[in-house]
Amino acid sequence: MLRIIPALLFLLFISWNIFAANKGDNNIFFELVRSLPYGDKLGHLVLYGTLSQLTVIAFNHKCLMVKGYPLPLGALLVLSLALIEEMSQLFLVNRTFDFADISADIAGIIIFTMMFNKRKARH
Numbered sequence: 001m002l003r004i005i006p007a008l009l010f011l012l013f014i015s016w017n018i019f020a021a022n023k024g025d026n027n028i029f030f031e032l033v034r035s036l037p038y039g040d041k042l043g044h045l046v047l048y049g050t051l052s053q054l055t056v057i058a059f060n061h062k063c064l065m066v067k068g069y070p071l072p073l074g075a076l077l078v079l080s081l082a083l084i085e086e087m088s089q090l091f092l093v094n095r096t097f098d099f100a101d102i103s104a105d106i107a108g109i110i111i112f113t114m115m116f117n118k119r120k121a122r123h
Helices: 004-023 028-035 039-058 073-091 099-122
Strands: 063-066 069-072
Touching: 004 028, 004 039, 028 039, 039 073, 039 099, 063 073, 069 073, 073 099
Parallel strands: none
Antiparallel strands: 063 069
């Protein structure tokens, strides 16, 4: 049960940032992102990749078999969340829908999942 806590806390952190962005607010994390080259895309990659791994752990590495390939349930849930959040920006005045953001979300989920699976296979 304790393995769920990090995923929930990180989801709360991301949700807080999404809420602030939706309202058009500013915070220290937005300033940091603006100060880095490609900071927005790197932020998407790292945030959703990290959330994906924490969620995979929270779901105890459960997988769905799709055409004979195991797909981690946690990663699929985070992918769904990312797609819904990005698509919601089509309806928000303070946000801008961007395929590059979706691509960075997906890349983070895939890269972090692959790295985690390789590390897990070695142990």
